[in-house]
Amino acid sequence: xxxxxxxxxxxxxxxxxxxxRACGRQTHGGRAxxxxxxxxxxxxxxxxxxxxxxxxxxxxxxxxxxxLVAEVVFGVFLALxxxxxxxxxxxxxxxxxxxxxSFSARERTVAVWLTVAWMAAAGAHAWFGIKSPHGGxxxxxxxxxxxxxxxxxxxxxxxxxxxxxxNWSHPDYPxxxxxxxxxxxxxxxxxxxxxxxxxxxxxxxxxVAALMAGLALTRGREQAMLGGIAALATTFxxxxxxxxxxxxxxxxxxxxxxxxxxxHDHAPGLGKPHLMLAGLMAGCAAWTKNEGLLFVGAAIxxxxxxxxxxxxxxxxxxxxxxxxxxxxxxxxxVVLFKAFIPPPNDxxxxxxxxxxxxxxxxxxxxxTVLRWFGERIVLFDNGGVVHIVPVLAACFLICGCRAxxxxxxxxxxxxxxxxxxxxGFALVxxxxxxxxxxxxxxxxxxxxxxxxxxxxxxxxxxxxTPGEIERGEGRDVFGRRx
Amino acid sequence: xxxxxxxxxxxxxxxxxxxxxxxKGVGEGDAAYYLAQYSLAPVIVDWRPNHRVALGDFSLSAxxxxxxxxxxxxxxxxxxxxxxxxxxxxxx
Numbered sequence: 108x109x110x111x112x113x114x115x116x117x118x119x120x121x122x123x124x125x126x127x128r129a130c131g132r133q134t135h136g137g138r139a140x141x142x143x144x145x146x147x148x149x150x151x152x153x154x155x156x157x158x159x160x161x162x163x164x165x166x167x168x169x170x171x172x173x174x175l176v177a178e179v180v181f182g183v184f185l186a187l188x189x190x191x192x193x194x195x196x197x198x199x200x201x202x203x204x205x206x207x208x209s210f211s212a213r214e215r216t217v218a219v220w221l222t223v224a225w226m227a228a229a230g231a232h233a234w235f236g237i238k239s240p241h242g243g244x245x246x247x248x249x250x251x252x253x254x255x256x257x258x259x260x261x262x263x264x265x266x267x268x269x270x271x272x273x274n275w276s277h278p279d280y281p282x283x284x285x286x287x288x289x290x291x292x293x294x295x296x297x298x299x300x301x302x303x304x305x306x307x308x309x310x311x312x313x314x315v316a317a318l319m320a321g322l323a324l325t326r327g328r329e330q331a332m333l334g335g336i337a338a339l340a341t342t343f344x345x346x347x348x349x350x351x352x353x354x355x356x357x358x359x360x361x362x363x364x365x366x367x368x369x370x371h372d373h374a375p376g377l378g379k380p381h382l383m384l385a386g387l388m389a390g391c392a393a394w395t396k397n398e399g400l401l402f403v404g405a406a407i408x409x410x411x412x413x414x415x416x417x418x419x420x421x422x423x424x425x426x427x428x429x430x431x432x433x434x435x436x437x438x439x440x441v442v443l444f445k446a447f448i449p450p451p452n453d454x455x456x457x458x459x460x461x462x463x464x465x466x467x468x469x470x471x472x473x474x475t476v477l478r479w480f481g482e483r484i485v486l487f488d489n490g491g492v493v494h495i496v497p498v499l500a501a502c503f504l505i506c507g508c509r510a511x512x513x514x515x516x517x518x519x520x521x522x523x524x525x526x527x528x529x530x531g532f533a534l535v536x537x538x539x540x541x542x543x544x545x546x547x548x549x550x551x552x553x554x555x556x557x558x559x560x561x562x563x564x565x566x567x568x569x570x571x572t573p574g575e576i577e578r579g580e581g582r583d584v585f586g587r588r589x
Numbered sequence: 590x591x592x593x594x595x596x597x598x599x600x601x602x603x604x605x606x607x608x609x610x611x612x613k614g615v616g617e618g619d620a621a622y623y624l625a626q627y628s629l630a631p632v633i634v635d636w637r638p639n640h641r642v643a644l645g646d647f648s649l650s651a652x653x654x655x656x657x658x659x660x661x662x663x664x665x666x667x668x669x670x671x672x673x674x675x676x677x678x679x680x681x
């Protein structure tokens with residue numbers, strides 16, 4: 108059974124590699140570019156194979172091994188597209204910053220701490236996998252693994268899992284994770300809780316890998332290692348990822364989108380591939396959780412605002428075209444699912460014009476949401492040894508930021524998209540038909556963790572690197588130039 | 590629950606009655622109900638008992654609990670450890 112699961116994962120990864128390459132030639136050379144390609148391939152592979160498996164369910168009526176043949180054919184098709192694209196011209200370079208050469212004494216120290224952090228995270232994931240094989244907390248087994256069981260065990264009756272009787276298990280949630288798990292069980296010929304645990308841990312590792320690779324390509328090796336340590340030192344991010352919640356997989360797709368947008372801006376000569384991959388990752392975010400749909404809106408509007416302001420309307424529209432080319436195939440599957448399969452979402456079904464307006468016009472609800480956002484963001488990771496946000500704020504005060512930090516389009520895009528996401532979350536809370544305090548209490552930390560890796564990416568993109576501090580480049584927090 | 594699954598082959602939806610009421614929140618009764626649904630998928634377990642077949646889940650009660658009588662339903666099979674299957678038309 109284990110061999111079947113590993114084979115299924117390898118097949119998804121291979122399809123993902125072909126999909127990433129079919130988006131066009133990206134940065135070449137260097138371990139950072141390779142690491143980014145490997146992590147993007149995992150996400151793209153799980154996204155593509157779960158979309159294919161869902162379409163297979165709709166057309167063929169049940170999950171069976173015929174699906175694997177379809178996946179191989181699809182993978183070969185993508186590989187042929189990738190081959191044709193790579194024959195068309197050489198890859199560009201993102202201008203890797205300080206990713207080559209031998210390690211300095213300081214970098215070696217940072218590398219040791221990074222290794223310790225990776226080992227601790229791996230240990231935590233192994234421990235959680237053994238202790239709670241069905242997932243920690245309610246959501247993993249009450250929502251994701253339950254749905255996977257309906258899809259796998261249900262055969263031709265797979266749609267039973269979307270019955271209105273099961274509204275408490277959120278049958279309207281998108282299907283990337285449950286279909287991926289059911290697909291791996293189909294490969295294995297039986298249920299093994301190794302499948303959801305592996306998917307969760309691999310996507311967690313891919314998140315940190317994408318964060319480090321993105322920082323290495325834009326800010327250098329040392330900054331990448333520091334970013335990796337900051338992410339891995341966030342206890343809630345590590346344990347939540349190990350608990351099989353869908354928030355960390357969503358965090359991966361959000362981060363991967365923003366990293367690919369940043370790489371496009373960092374080296375604009377590379378052309379469309381990073382934009383197309385960003386669109387593909389945003390589509391996968393929408394296929395992972397409903398918040399991913401909000402992210403798609405935030406990413407499109409944030410990106411449009413930045414590019415229209417900098418380049419004008421027509422060039423901005425030209426930039427968005429490859430993004431949409433990557434986004435639309437996955438979004439079409441999400442729309443198909445939302446339109447025909449599940450009962451309506453509880454947050455939307457609980458709205459009526461009068462009640463929603465009354466909630467929107469109630470200042471006490473806005474104040475409550477603002478207070479909770481402030482507290483929970485500052486005290487984020489309150490199960491950890493230290494609160495990570497005040498630590499990073501202190502680092503920012505001490506280190507200062509790079510000279511052109513806030514004028515760069517990649518920084519502006521990332522900050523604006525994250526801001527729009529927070530605004531969207533706040534609006535959902537203000538309008539929630541559920542008890543507001545209960546809703547905030549049970550979900551706000553999970554929403555913050557969805558944005559956390561991207562926030563770490565933004566932070567280390569802005570803050571000065573140790574090398575820049577040594578050379579006296581950039582400016583301190585009081586705006587004084589060095 | 591494995592024994593219950595064997596009995597429920599072919600059923601699409603069954604009812605449920607537990608030791609504690611189900612509020613579809615995070616209480617004790619809710620956890621037992623979710624667990625029953627998780628175990629018995631792809632059979633849909635309704636949190637109300639009013640179906641042709643219903644699962645009685647009294648495993649949270651202390652000791653070996655006696656199956657609760659449910660109006661209109663008769664005991665079909667006592668699966669042990671607090672689990673009972675009821676049937677509307679069953680004649681023992």
